[in-house]
Amino acid sequence: MTTTSERTPEGAPQQAPHGGPQSWARHVPQRISQSVFDGSPLRVVLLVDVHDGAQQQFLEAYEQLCNQVASVPGHVSDQLCQSIENPSQWLITSEWESAPPFLTWVNSEEHVQMVRPLHNCVRDTRSLRFHIVRETGGPAAGGAPEDRRLQSAPRIGDGVIRHALTFTVKPGSERTVAEILAGYTSPEPRVDDTTRLCRTSLFMHGNRVVRAIEVRGDLLAALRHVARQPEVRAVEEAINPYLEQDRDLDDPESARVFFTRAALPAVHHVTTAEPTGRNGTDAADVERHALFYPARPGCGMRLAELLARRDAAAGDPDGPVLRSTVFQRDDVVVRLIDVRGALDARAEAALGVDEPGLADELAALLDTDALGADAPAGSGAAAGLLGRAHMDLITDRSAPDA
Numbered sequence: 001m002t003t004t005s006e007r008t009p010e011g012a013p014q015q016a017p018h019g020g021p022q023s024w025a026r027h028v029p030q031r032i033s034q035s036v037f038d039g040s041p042l043r044v045v046l047l048v049d050v051h052d053g054a055q056q057q058f059l060e061a062y063e064q065l066c067n068q069v070a071s072v073p074g075h076v077s078d079q080l081c082q083s084i085e086n087p088s089q090w091l092i093t094s095e096w097e098s099a100p101p102f103l104t105w106v107n108s109e110e111h112v113q114m115v116r117p118l119h120n121c122v123r124d125t126r127s128l129r130f131h132i133v134r135e136t137g138g139p140a141a142g143g144a145p146e147d148r149r150l151q152s153a154p155r156i157g158d159g160v161i162r163h164a165l166t167f168t169v170k171p172g173s174e175r176t177v178a179e180i181l182a183g184y185t186s187p188e189p190r191v192d193d194t195t196r197l198c199r200t201s202l203f204m205h206g207n208r209v210v211r212a213i214e215v216r217g218d219l220l221a222a223l224r225h226v227a228r229q230p231e232v233r234a235v236e237e238a239i240n241p242y243l244e245q246d247r248d249l250d251d252p253e254s255a256r257v258f259f260t261r262a263a264l265p266a267v268h269h270v271t272t273a274e275p276t277g278r279n280g281t282d283a284a285d286v287e288r289h290a291l292f293y294p295a296r297p298g299c300g301m302r303l304a305e306l307l308a309r310r311d312a313a314a315g316d317p318d319g320p321v322l323r324s325t326v327f328q329r330d331d332v333v334v335r336l337i338d339v340r341g342a343l344d345a346r347a348e349a350a351l352g353v354d355e356p357g358l359a360d361e362l363a364a365l366l367d368t369d370a371l372g373a374d375a376p377a378g379s380g381a382a383a384g385l386l387g388r389a390h391m392d393l394i395t396d397r398s399a400p401d402a
Helices: 055-069 099-106 109-114 174-182 219-228 230-242 252-262 300-313 343-351 358-365 381-389
Strands: 004-006 032-035 042-050 075-082 089-096 122-131 161-168 196-205 208-216 263-271 286-294 321-329 332-340 392-398
Touching: 032 300, 042 055, 042 099, 055 075, 055 089, 055 109, 075 099, 089 099, 099 109, 099 122, 099 263, 099 300, 109 252, 161 219, 161 252, 161 321, 161 332, 174 196, 174 230, 174 392, 196 219, 196 286, 208 219, 208 286, 208 321, 208 332, 219 230, 252 263, 263 300, 286 343, 286 381, 286 392, 300 321, 300 332, 300 358, 332 343, 343 381
Parallel strands: 004 392
Antiparallel strands: 032 263, 042 089, 042 122, 075 089, 161 208, 161 263, 196 208, 196 392, 263 321, 286 332, 321 332
16 A cells, blocks of 8 residues: 655744744643543534524424434533524534533434434534533532532643544455545645644555544634545545445535544544653654554443543653544544554553553453454453554645644
């Protein structure tokens, strides 16, 4: 397979567009941790732009959806608001006990079917998700104050939004698809004055493709920018005949359903050390890898949380894993890691099972049959599992001044 790698050292000087302030360059604290697993209540905000004259149709579709979502585990309440300035603009807010039950629902096939009635009357939507950090007044939904586990402190991020897409191709077409994906021309990284594509990494495991992207600014704007680029559209059209799930990019509904099902959200990210580390390792010696963890049916979120918990607890500045991002949808879990040194030098650490008991926990959640590997127990088992879980790198491209 063809492998493309275009990396830029992260500490390089950066210039903002048009000679302005260094809007892309940021000071990043040594330890970054972002996660959906802190147990805090979740507030979801959905901004909706309704077609002119379709307000009543939208209201009826919302009421049907509202009745269905009320029985979803973890759902607390929701509210529908209409703009006093523009009747076509609506706001839906909902509260959930925590992020995991919401993500389980919103990424499910059930949700795809639930929201279909909205598509004919909605011009555009934008979804925002927030952990509740502080609140005034009484607890929501009549719960006792001690039941409200609010986020204890604000998280410190690095200004980068991480997202991934995953889909499968027809068995036997893997080599052809890999060559197509590796040969595309990178789109213009600058989306607008505030949004920029930083990095795109493509991996395959068997017939599964994972495309991970890193963006500064507005993720939705970046995704739309990429979709409009002719070089990207050409690649998408070229792989269409090989997809296991049919799609028609000229049909908005077909494209929407495909990319909804393909979405692989980041549920956890941690940066455990600076790229140089105390042992003087240069950023050029850091390599990006992806590991595929197929979960047993219904265990995807628990497996993702296990990996996130281990990554969050890791604090060795000289450890091999400098950064780790966990992506999860249904029973598909992918861990993207930036590793210093050889990946298999410390297989347990690379897998995220280098603490007592973690290997047994992973074995209980991992569909090892899908990997054709044994559970990680005993001498050499972790190295064997690491080899089975490792995804083939197709291309890894960074923007020149990312």
